[in-house]
Amino acid sequence: xxxxLANKILVIGWDAAEWSIIExxxxxxxxxxxxRLMSEGVYGRLKTLDPPLSPMLWTSIATGLRADKxxxxxxxxxxxxxxxxxxxxxxxxxxxxxxxxFTQENLKSNVVAWWPSNxxxxxxxxxxxxxxxxxxxxxxxxxxMPDGTIHPKEKEEEMMEFRVHPHEITLNMVAPFVPxxxxxxxxxxDKRVASVIKIIANAASVHxxxxxxxxxxxxxxxxxxxxxxxxxxxxxxxYHPPLRKHIDEKEFDNxxxxxxxxxxxxDMMLERTLELIDDQTTVILLSDHGFYSDHRxxxxxxxxxxxxxxxxxxxxxxxMKGPGIKNTGEEITxxxxxxxxxxxxxxxGLPIGNDMEGKxxxxxxxxxxxPEFIPSWENREGFSGMHDKNVVEDPWAAQEALQQxxxxxxxxAMDDNKLEQVAKAKLESDxxxxxxxxxxxxxxxxxxxxxxxxxxxxxxxxxxxxxxxYLSLKRYDKVAEIIARLKEIEKADLEDLKKKAQEKNPKDxxxxxxxxxxxxxxxxxxxxxxxxxxxxxxxxxxxxxxxxNPNSLxxxxxxAKIHKLRKSYSKAEKQYIKALAIDERNAAAHHGLGICLxxxxxxxxxxxxxxxxxxxxxxxxxxxxxxxxxxxKVEDFSEAAEAFEVAIHLAPGMTxxxxxxxxxxxxxxxxTEKASKQKEFLDNNIKGEIVVVTGLPxxxxxxxxxxxxxxxxxxxxxxxxxxxxxxxxxxxxxxxNLIQKDISWMVDARGKAVKMIVQLLNYLPxxxxxKVIQMNRDISELMMSQQVHLGKxxxxxxxxxxxxxxxxxxxxxxxxxxxxxxxxxxxxxxxxDLIENPxxxxxxxxxxxxxxxxxxxxxxxxxxxxxxxxxx
Amino acid sequence: xxxxxxxxxxxxxxxxxxxxxxxxxxxxxxxxxxxEAQEKEAKSKKKDGEETGK
Numbered sequence: 003x004x005x006x007l008a009n010k011i012l013v014i015g016w017d018a019a020e021w022s023i024i025e026x027x028x029x030x031x032x033x034x035x036x037x038r039l040m041s042e043g044v045y046g047r048l049k050t051l052d053p054p055l056s057p058m059l060w061t062s063i064a065t066g067l068r069a070d071k072x073x074x075x076x077x078x079x080x081x082x083x084x085x086x087x088x089x090x091x092x093x094x095x096x097x098x099x100x101x102x103x104f105t106q107e108n109l110k111s112n113v114v115a116w117w118p119s120n121x122x123x124x125x126x127x128x129x130x131x132x133x134x135x136x137x138x139x140x141x142x143x144x145x146x147m148p149d150g151t152i153h154p155k156e157k158e159e160e161m162m163e164f165r166v167h168p169h170e171i172t173l174n175m176v177a178p179f180v181p182x183x184x185x186x187x188x189x190x191x192d193k194r195v196a197s198v199i200k201i202i203a204n205a206a207s208v209h210x211x212x213x214x215x216x217x218x219x220x221x222x223x224x225x226x227x228x229x230x231x232x233x234x235x236x237x238x239x240x241y242h243p244p245l246r247k248h249i250d251e252k253e254f255d256n257x258x259x260x261x262x263x264x265x266x267x268x269d270m271m272l273e274r275t276l277e278l279i280d281d282q283t284t285v286i287l288l289s290d291h292g293f294y295s296d297h298r299x300x301x302x303x304x305x306x307x308x309x310x311x312x313x314x315x316x317x318x319x320x321x322m323k324g325p326g327i328k329n330t331g332e333e334i335t336x337x338x339x340x341x342x343x344x345x346x347x348x349x350x351g352l353p354i355g356n357d358m359e360g361k362x363x364x365x366x367x368x369x370x371x372x373p374e375f376i377p378s379w380e381n382r383e384g385f386s387g388m389h390d391k392n393v394v395e396d397p398w399a400a401q402e403a404l405q406q407x408x409x410x411x412x413x414x415a416m417d418d419n420k421l422e423q424v425a426k427a428k429l430e431s432d433x434x435x436x437x438x439x440x441x442x443x444x445x446x447x448x449x450x451x452x453x454x455x456x457x458x459x460x461x462x463x464x465x466x467x468x469x470x471x472y473l474s475l476k477r478y479d480k481v482a483e484i485i486a487r488l489k490e491i492e493k494a495d496l497e498d499l500k501k502k503a504q505e506k507n508p509k510d511x512x513x514x515x516x517x518x519x520x521x522x523x524x525x526x527x528x529x530x531x532x533x534x535x536x537x538x539x540x541x542x543x544x545x546x547x548x549x550x551n552p553n554s555l556x557x558x559x560x561x562a563k564i565h566k567l568r569k570s571y572s573k574a575e576k577q578y579i580k581a582l583a584i585d586e587r588n589a590a591a592h593h594g595l596g597i598c599l600x601x602x603x604x605x606x607x608x609x610x611x612x613x614x615x616x617x618x619x620x621x622x623x624x625x626x627x628x629x630x631x632x633x634x635k636v637e638d639f640s641e642a643a644e645a646f647e648v649a650i651h652l653a654p655g656m657t658x659x660x661x662x663x664x665x666x667x668x669x670x671x672x673x674t675e676k677a678s679k680q681k682e683f684l685d686n687n688i689k690g691e692i693v694v695v696t697g698l699p700x701x702x703x704x705x706x707x708x709x710x711x712x713x714x715x716x717x718x719x720x721x722x723x724x725x726x727x728x729x730x731x732x733x734x735x736x737x738x739n740l741i742q743k744d745i746s747w748m749v750d751a752r753g754k755a756v757k758m759i760v761q762l763l764n765y766l767p768x769x770x771x772x773k774v775i776q777m778n779r780d781i782s783e784l785m786m787s788q789q790v791h792l793g794k795x796x797x798x799x800x801x802x803x804x805x806x807x808x809x810x811x812x813x814x815x816x817x818x819x820x821x822x823x824x825x826x827x828x829x830x831x832x833x834x835d836l837i838e839n840p841x842x843x844x845x846x847x848x849x850x851x852x853x854x855x856x857x858x859x860x861x862x863x864x865x866x867x868x869x870x871x872x873x874x
Numbered sequence: 875x876x877x878x879x880x881x882x883x884x885x886x887x888x889x890x891x892x893x894x895x896x897x898x899x900x901x902x903x904x905x906x907x908x909x910e911a912q913e914k915e916a917k918s919k920k921k922d923g924e925e926t927g928k
Contacts, residue, residue: 171889209894210900271895
């Protein structure tokens, strides 16, 4: 058994808690309990999963697995009897939660109001379900405790008295949320006030139940979940200061305190909770996602299922304190909700399942421990308290089975509305699972789901996500196909709306509305063009999107990327600053801004930006690398060496960082021991980086070699004499063709460019890093060019089909090979783009190679005659 | 763990967030205070009724 660092663990869930709201409250001393917890432990941002939907997330938090594995795939599930839909239940969960694992280890758990936890499980301890606090009757006396709410059942009566009915909530309790209620009697009838009352009652019930169990039961693990912050925010975040233009001032005056009071109430409850634990308890307080509280608040909630999730921000909070946790009050980075179960297991000295995607947050631990692993908790024998296998079911599969019984006439059919409702919910549930897979990098598994649900429904959101997935997979043909389909759907929708408008009013000016490309399509198209190395075409599209949607972080980052690529650093800088105005802690924006400043020799502020990026996400090797470069420039050599060391620790194949380290240890720090280690590493492991120019015949690879040469890149070619017939030097290096037998020449190729045919690439030895520039050209066109070169007749009709297919197969093999090589990076350059936009392509190539190349000289290599011929 | 174990929370029938934040203990005490206040009110109504002869 691994070392146990914590004897008792208390997990407190605050749904939707967000640092940008908490930070000002901490500064004003309004959340003293949380402040203490932070200063005596560690704290940080907690990355959510996509989609940020709470039942899925809290189940991932409690299991360490994603939705497709744990089975809770949204807010609703079908009712087994076929009466429509119901809120998702614990019977949908297919895997063990942390309390089941503890039960198996004979440890006692109390679980209060976890979402979803109804019906309760037979765990070793007490479980209070998420329906415990929900008042089902108008009067408290009539409010019974439904079956499945409390485990063990004999505790039902005892727990009854801790439920607070909304009718019990007094004016005094509501006043901190809505102060005007004291004077304004009419305001008391407002439905938002009714919501606030209900939320206070629910939170008070959960808190009373949990504090009771903390005092009166023995436990090793306890988990308490509060949904109140999320609910206060959905009710009143739009009124949270500062007042925005479109918000009514009177409404603002009435409801501006709801969110802040909600947080303060939670701090008060936390204060009491902390009073009830001893020094042997480790506390983990966390939220599943954040909540936009500033200019990023959406102006409108999308009218779609789970639309309110648009208000959720991608980072929640985590605070940990107690035995096993550092007591330094420091901020930790890189934590995700998927890491919580592994962290709890590691703290408890229990093994982590290899099937869990997350990691134990050991860098927050007070001791350096090595967690143990097992293949999966699912195969571990023993009583876990999970629902009986007969009760655990896939509700959607059950629904289908039910439908079959209906079709066979055994049971009565659901009415059409309910059937439609269930069918839509099923599509939506599949959509969430596919998004969750994409978030976990499992694009290929997600695509078939998107393909199916988009084909079945033509729901635009499904198509959009699928287009992004294909974009990540570099399947641009599919992206273009989806864009075309989405345009068709948008046009048809517009026509439908026009028809409806005409029926109402034949003179409605809306009837004259012409189809306009929606913003999201421009965005997808822009990203695709950028990925296809056509930044010149991508930029105007992205700028158009930015005009309509100035608060899009992704748009600003991509525009910045284009400017950075073109070395227009001040323009890129502006976009990165814009991105930081949208999300001040965005690591990519700080990194990009830092690079722009570094390239403009503004080293000190560049260093600040790199450090800010690392504060948000420490695990970015390229940021450490650039930090090292900036520190070197300000002659802080030992710090620079440290930054490069971290970079290679995170990305051991980073040859450049090894080179820097070798130079620093040799020339600046005179540390011969470390210098020789670096040299040894460079010589033995990473022998260096070689630029390989490849492509099918007649795709312009010689042209590319020539461009690289005049741009300032060393090239490896045979030293042949030029003749009148061949006035140009050949760009070949004959030994390349013997690579299967002899690789001794590769030492000389380090740091240089060399030309190689596609078929030989898979003989490249793995102990070098390669940057491959793959030249592409329309295959028919290149074959015609070859035919002409061979003096043959060349029309599209006369091209040999066999050769055509052979070329296609070679390219396909190349792609497969590249995907499997961690030491190979590829840049695909289209011959046509090179001819038409040589400067732009030169910029892209230089950026890919990370070299300062002379763009103008490179562009001059392109023969103007070639451009003319091409245009003809 | 708390550094504020001796804090004083006033518990009256009108209740407060501070009382709810005390959890199970606060809830019990507050409901007691409400009950007592109701009994007191009922007694005083009864007394007023007796005095006025209603």
